[in-house]
Amino acid sequence: MQGGSSGIGYGLKYQSRCISDVKADTDYTSFLTGTLSLKEENEVHLLRLSSGGSELICEGLFSHPNEIWDLASCPFDQRIFSTVFSTGESFGAAIWQIPELYGQLNSPQLERVASLDAHVGKINCVLWWPSGRCDKLISIDEQNIFLWSLDCSKKSAEVLSKDSAGMLHSLSGGAWDPHDVNAVAATGESSVQFWDLRTMKKVNSIEHAHVRGVDYNPKREHILVTAEDESGIHVWDLRKAKVPVQELPGHTHWTWAVRCNPEYDGLILSAGTDSVVNLWYASATSSDDKTSESPVESTRQRVNPLLNSYTDYEDSVYGLAWSSREPWVFASLSYDGRVIIESVKPFLPRI
């Protein structure tokens, strides 16, 4: 990776949709990924970037009972993660733990810490609070949002509160505000909803169609980025949620996921069903200057925000993750199970 222009690859045996950065691992740059195979034994792979940064090593391979639709690593314990899985007919969510000394075992088994058993329909995702130690979890199915209390020592999880989004809204995912532990954004078919976890009520919404992915800006408060099917990417200031602060073109087909860089403000990754990963730089993240400009001036000052396109994929890219340990490194996962690690160092804004 130091001298080469192409990324580092790793192939999973089966299809896969989700990849997560192991934020709690401060010794190595690590990622967790899980397979999505309907008829085969599914696996969770612990991938580690070698010290020289030139090779991606499978540090651990663990069996998982069902196909994995969502996977998220615990931000404060590197051996704990959550999965959303499906048996084909029903969905489930659970918290897992990687056993100690897994390198010395012949076939290590994941330990189930807790099951999130309150859901009825399809479960979309499980959210951990990204900014530090928090013993609460959020799970989102198509109609409900659950707030859980997790006790790893007792290996149990309890429902603290729950509320329904109503029949008219079908939730598809969400993100937890890194600046406010009581604020969550949930994506739906026709809007992005903002929930207050203390009252478990919806407090605000952005009326926008077909939002498929959402992420908060970790360096700047009130800034949210959304990924939409045909409309591309929008940057929003939640204090003025009527009109986006900035629009980015997105992808030729759907834009599936967006991720804000944990360190460099304005740097955004997007993954799409056109088999492309795009790197953007959204410099205008404040709406104060934007509204005063006329459309002509705005058009004239527009600079191409696309920094680079990564096109080494042969299938739709669903999984996308920045590394917290090395913020210029990201991992991407296409549906055919191919993981590619890339560095964006050449495109970092000059400081």
Place this chain on the structure above:
Amino acid sequence: MATEAAPMDEKAKRMRDLLSSFYAPDPSISTSGSSINASFDNINSTSFDADQYMDLMIKKSNLEVLLQRHVQMAAEIKNLDTDLQMLVYENYNKFISATDTIKRMKSNIFGMEGNMDQLLQKIMSVQSKSDGVNTSLFEKREHIEKLHRTRNLLRKVQFIYDLPARLQKCIKSEAYGDAVRFYTGAMPILKVYGDTSFQDCRRASEEAIEIIIKNLQTKLFSDSESIQARAEAAVLLKQLDVPVDSLKAKLLEKLEQSLDGLQIKPEEASTLVEDDDSSNDTESNDQHPAKIHEDAVRGFSEAIRAYREIFPDSEERLFKLARALTAMHFEYMELYIKKRVSAADFLGIFRIVWEDVVLMDEVLPEAALSDLSAEAAQVTLKQFVARMFSHLQQDISDTLLKFDINQKEAVEGELLKVVLEASQKAVLQGTTNIFQDFRQLLDEKTGIFIKMKDLISGWIQKGSQDFFRSLEAQFLVLSGKTSSSNDIEGKSSDKIHAGLILVLAQLSVFIEQKVIPRVTEEIAASFSGGNSQAFENGPAFIPGELCRVFHAASEKLLQHYIDTRTQKVSVLLRKRFKTPNWVKHKEPREVHMYVDMFLHELEEVGKEVKQVLPQGTFRKHKRTDSNGSNTTTSSRSNTLHNDKMARSNSQRARSQLFETHLAKLFKQKVEIFTKVEFTQESVVTTTVKLCLKSLQEYVRLQTFNRSGFQQIQLDIQFLKAPLKEAVEDEAAIDFLLDEVIVAASERCLDVIPLEPPILDKLIQAKLAKSKEHNNNTVSS
């Protein structure tokens, strides 16, 4: 030569010394400061002591030196004697002449004394006679002076007594200057004796003066009087100590009130211009409003001129009045051009205003009305140019939006074609008309316009640049591609019809390829000046940049149209895949309804595209061009078929997955997302590709049982034939359709495809049903 010169110089020097010593005023002074040693050696000084000198010589010197000294002194003595004789000889004649002159003077002076004595005697006699005459006339002269003083006093008294009658006479003959002069002259006496001896005269005079003051004030305020007469009245009033400031204030109030009648208000402006036009037809018409206005302004100017001559020392308020009128003219003109105003009408009003300025400028050149008007005229004209472009943009927008486009009408009546042609005409004809109007501005002969010719060209260039950029931004706002500022207040506009987005895209192409070159020619031909003065950064109109802007806008709008259409199909597909329980799906009996809806959407896209976009010349990508795909597809079908007979479920799944990966490797890599062109075929093909990709993604999100998988298989099989007819890239469509089948098989718990005969039977039934439905539609 040198030897001869030295003695001559010494001789001359010696001569000068002898003469200077002879004529020296006081020899002792010149030698008072000399020292003792100097006096000893200097034998020419007056204090020289010969004995002391000899003693010193004898003591100091030997014999040889003494002899040498003796010889030297003897030589000098001889020389001095010779020089003295020469001097006397040379000047002897002069001495003789001086003696004769002195002798003659002596004889002349001797006779003068007698003459002086005679003169003295005669003067003494004259003085005695003069004293006698003065003594005899003194008494008579004093008497005459006394009588003269009495006469003057009597004349004054007579004047005072005659003053009232004299003033009355002046009033009758309107000789006010004389009256004021008489009264002013009599004022000191009236002040002193007005209460005693001349009381009646004072009262009568004051009454007469009051009449005069009243008459003078009447004359001052009268417009029928001449300027000189009114000025004289003001001067006389000042002399009579009448407070003139109040008069001045009254006159200014009158002038200020007359300003209202001089304003050209917006509602009156068109009347002025119309009547001005009609006056050309009937030259005898003297009462049209433009003439009336000109007369009013001319009267105002004359009033200013009169005021200035009456009160020469207070012009500042006049300046303010004139400037106020000028500023108000231009303010009303700005209001006037807010409405839709033609260049001819604008020039008509401008001509009238400029004539007003010229009239007042002749009277008050110091007020700098020309400079003030030049600045205001620049602002007004600049706004007029910008307003013209703004109206043109409004016309184009109205043309695009005045058709109430709904779904059925747009397709059946070919309304999109009408909208496109109307909007193209609006842009092209509108720009042509606007430049004709601008040419009138350049052809105007009014003085201020000639000075502003370069500025006008610069404004038109910048106005053109801003117009096109604003138009492009408006297109994006109309299409919903970018958010308008109105959305901030929460007023979101209605969702625009997708066909109009297509019209906007094609209109952008038209503007890029036809309108901007035309405008460039217009500007190059008529408005090419003004760059060096108005814009230091370079030319204001950059057609290359505008073409790039509209090219990007057209591509953006075309992509937006495709996205909008694809999104509609995506919503349809989402509902389709969300509703049934795919894990417990029943056996397929017929092609699903959503396939009909999908094809209907594509048909509408085809109709819209046919109205707006040209037909492409690309060769259709035939199936025979991709033999590899054909072979692989057939091979996979056989594989799927054979799996049913021989293997268990898990073995079949593993084998199929391997087969799929192997097939992908050998399959010709098909470029799915290519650049979309401005042709009917390209737009339809791109739309189909995106819709099929959406279909694939929705399939991936589900889990199917055998029947669900077979339903997908049936629907996709049915779609192959009509999609092949619609698109230009068969290979990509085949690839995408196969991908949907593959995705469904990957998400299927029990992959057993439908038998080909069953597929054919169900498809034929669907086709027969569609045909019957079409026949019923035609008959009804």
